[in-house]
């Protein structure tokens with residue numbers, strides 16, 4: 001070895017021994033140890049949950065869990081992929097501050113301690129978990145304004161339209177049907193508004209999200225749409241703005257755009273979502 005590399009090697013050794021000292025869990029009451037039998041049982045049980053995630057998160061979550069087992073933490077998977085209805089329920093009850101959760105597309109996972117323990121947010125266990133997540137290039141939610149310590153997510157977005165949190169679907173009222181689809185390749189929206197006496201074709205669509213209140217507690221979403229009338233109506237252009245319905249959480253009172261209904265702001269028509 002080149003002599004010049006020795007100081008570097010020494011530094012690395014010091015950093016490494018410093019790290020292993022930090023993560024030493026001898027005095028951590030949550031580090032109760034994990035037996036080989038537990039490892040085997042929990043691996044099989046938790047893998048069933050992890051299988052709902054996208055593959056690149058699945059493998060990283062397993063690695064984090066096993067590193068934490070080595071440190072003596074009996075860590076389990078608390079939540080992996082969720083359905084839109086499960087997420088809505090969690091939001092309504094106040095467990096989650098968002099409807100746009102990466103759990104919806106299998107890009108987020110929550111950890112806990114066996115059997116169902118969530119230590120206080122300043123527990124060393126969460127710091128150890130965050131450190132491992134960062135090594136894997138994952139994001140954690142530990143900002144002072146938004147602490148969600150069990151949570152870990154991939155640094156890539158979901159297709160929110162596909163998760164029913166965007167302007168894609170069919171909305172109806174007694175007389176009108178509004179259909180909007182998005183072409184995944186060209187990323188353009190197509191659609192129509194069918195009324196009793198005409199069919200209008202969607203020519204452009206723009207989504208606007210507005211946030212207000214302390215810590216952006218209130219989210220509203222709008223779509224600005226232009227339609228082209230049929231020939232009978234001389235292909236005339238029509239502009240409309242629809243406002244998405246919102247849900248308010250019981251406990252922390254956050255308000256989020258839900259897209260379960262749309263309000264035509266000028267005509268005051270409300271459309272209820274019927275299908276995806």
Ligand SMILES: [Zn+2]
Nearest residue numbers: 108109110151
């Ligand atoms: Zn989560």
